[in-house]
Amino acid sequence: MQKKFRSPCAIASTLDVLGDKWSLVLVRDMLIKGKKTFKEFSSSPEGIATGILASRLKLLESYGLITKRKLPDNKKENIYLLTEKGIDLAPVIMEITLWGDKYMRAYNEELSSYEALKKDKTVAINTVQKNYRQVVAQIIG
Amino acid sequence: MQKKFRSPCAIASTLDVLGDKWSLVLVRDMLIKGKKTFKEFSSSPEGIATGILASRLKLLESYGLITKRKLPDNKKENIYLLTEKGIDLAPVIMEITLWGDKYMRAYNEELSSYEALKKDKTVAINTVQKNYRQVVAQIIG
DNA sequence: TTAATTACTTTCAAATTAGAAGTAAAATGC
C-alpha cells in the first residue's frame, strides 16, 4: 500500500500521495461539504467510480488523513472523518480553490464562485476547520 | 488537448488540469529552482520520462501556464517560462510544501526542510514570485 | 566534419482508471 517516494522534496512527496484527480476532491467533500459515508462520496457530481473510491479511502486511511468507524446505532454505514492531518489540508484546498476561481472560469464557465474565501482567506480557512472539528466532536463525542 | 470538466467546482476543475504527479513538480522546477529547458526538467531527481515531460509541457502551455520560446542566439534550446497564471500557483506550491514538510517526514525521512517558508509564508511567497519575475525580465527583456 | 547535445517522438509493456455488474450484510417495508 505504502508507496515509494521519488525524491527528498516535500512537494514531490506530497504529490506521491495526493497527486491525482480524486484524493483532494474527497478531502473537499469531507471538509467543505461535510460528507462522511461511502454513499455520500459516490453521489458527488464528479462521479467517482466505486472501485477508485474504495482504493482512495484506503490510501487516505493508510496515511492517517482519515479514520473509518461505525456508529453504535448503525452497523451498516461506515463513517469516514478527517484527522487533524487531513484538516490541515484546508489551506491547500483553499489556495487551489482561489487559483481555480481566478483562472479556470475561462475554460469552465459553470464554475461557482467563492466570495467569502476571497474576502478573507485566513478567516475562511479557520472557519472551515473549526466547523469541521465541531462536526467531528458531535459524532465521536 | 483541452479536457472536459467533471463539475462546476473550482477545486475539481483545477485538478482536472493539474491533478497528477508531475505538473506541479514542473511548476516547482521553474518557480523555485529556476529551471527553463527540457534538459533541466529531465534531470530533476524525480526522473520524469521524456514522453511524459513533453506531454505535460504541452498541456501547461495549452492552458497558458507557461510559454515556450527560443532565444535569438540559440536555435536548439527551448526556453519554458511561467506566465503570471503560472506564477500565481506559488501559494498552492507553498501550502503543499508546508503540509508536506509537517506530515510527510514520517514517511520520507530524507525530506529537506523549509525554514524561511515556515517563518513567514507571505514574505516567502512574494519573494519567490518577485525573483522569478526578475529572471523572466532578464530573459525576455 | 565528425561527434555530441537538445528536444523531442515512438514503441511497447505495465500499471491505473472507468464503467458495469456482482455480492454480502444490515436495515426497512409490509
Next chain:
DNA sequence: GCATTTTACTTCTAATTTGAAAGTAATTAA
C-alpha cells in the same frame, strides 16, 4: 418474519495513462 432495498464494498474487463528505452532530426561543439 420475509422480501426488498440499501450500503459498502469487490470483481471484471476495456480503455487510458505511465514508464522505460530506443530512435530521430536539427543544432552546436570539437
